[in-house]
Amino acid sequence: MTLAIVDLLLTSMVHQVAQLVGLRLLLGIADAALLPALQVMTVEHVPHAAFGRVFSLNQSAQACGNVVGPGLAVLVANWWGYQPIFLVTAGLQLLALGLWLIYFRHQRAH
Numbered sequence: 192m193t194l195a196i197v198d199l200l201l202t203s204m205v206h207q208v209a210q211l212v213g214l215r216l217l218l219g220i221a222d223a224a225l226l227p228a229l230q231v232m233t234v235e236h237v238p239h240a241a242f243g244r245v246f247s248l249n250q251s252a253q254a255c256g257n258v259v260g261p262g263l264a265v266l267v268a269n270w271w272g273y274q275p276i277f278l279v280t281a282g283l284q285l286l287a288l289g290l291w292l293i294y295f296r297h298q299r300a301h
Contacts, residue, residue: 192288195221199281203274226253236298 195218202214229249237245264276 192221192225192284192291195225196281196284196288199277199284203277203281236295 198214198218198221202211202218205211205214230246233242233245233249260280263279267276267279
């Protein structure tokens with residue numbers, strides 16, 4: 192997820208199509224690695240009795256992101272332009288990473 196955040200921040204600063212293509216390719220690789228990693232973390236850190244619920248929530252969150260994301264991108268583009276779309280996305284991923292870290296620190300404490 193950190194790679195995706197850094198990639199999005201860099202993408203917001205591109206000035207050439209080749210730079211955009213290269214960074215978007217890197218983002219695709221980071222996202223492709225993220226989904227299996229989420230599944231592994233779920234298996235390792237979620238009680239077996241809650242697997243179904245947690246996997247369902249994960250799938251629902253992904254679907255929600257696929258629906259809400261493009262609409263949010265349009266709003267951001269209309270208000271501030273195209274480059275801030277990547278900054279807003281990086282901010283949302285940073286928020287998700289922070290929540291993930293808080294959750295797992297809390298889990299270790301118990």
